[in-house]
Amino acid sequence: MAVYAALFLLVASVAGVLTVTADSPEIGFENPDYVVSDGETVEVEGQEYVVQISEIEESGGGHGGGGGGTSLVATIERNVTVEQSEAWANGSTVQVGEQEWRVEIAGENASEFTLVEVPDRQAILEADPQADNETVARDDGEYVVVTEDDESTLVPVEEYFPTPEERSYATGDSFAYADHTVTVDGVTADxxxxxxxxxxxxxxxxxxxxxVTLVETDLVAHFADSSTLHLSSDIEGYESQVAQIEQFEQYNSGLFRVLILGLFSVVLLLGAAFIPSRY
Known part of the structure; x- marks a missing residue:
């Protein structure tokens, strides 16, 4: 009985030593395509990316790591040029600069449009001390009441207010609008x-x-430390390392089970040795 107990104890000891001393493999790249520090710029196929590394609350551990605490995440940004557009309906009012304009398109086959200034009549009236702040309507039209030397005169709005400015633009013309230089892409009747x-x-x-895919290149990311990011296109090499880690975890789990089973067998054998004989 003592011999068997010693044998199981030896097996359990060997399994325990292997479990404790075994080095867990980790993901790493000897020659990554890109090595980027926090805040640096990396160029991939002619496109520049800015990398920012920060910590986030960890929801689960990666290969060879435990859960809990925080983990690292990289934000990779680039500026891209995109085309934007806007449609101005015939008869609508738009703001160009500090002035409002009315869009006018003449004809079914028009190739240009006209911006007609919409004057701020209220501001003009309030700035004139001799004019009432409101226009008045008569049967024959709209007027502004102007008082001079205690005598009031009705002035037609067409004569009182300045002639609106007009600006015409054809397809292909450019002008400044909303902090951009815009180009007329097309004009229809509408x-x-x-x-x-x-x-x-x-x-x-x-x-x-x-x-991560940058431009058209697939790259696997790995943090060498809290401020350095490695990017490698060796996806097969990464998958091989993952397979090695999974195999190590399986072997390590098996050794741990051997350790537990060996210790349990030793206890069982020693316990059986002290059971009194019936004969």
């Missing part, structure tokens, strides 16, 4: 379409061992 280029920020978040 509307005029304007196009311009604007810069937008494209943002991608990637966690440790995540796959």
């Amino acid at each position: 509307q005029a379409v304007l196009v311009w280029e604007a810069t937008e920020t494209e943002s991608i978040e990637v966690e440790d061992e995540g796959i």
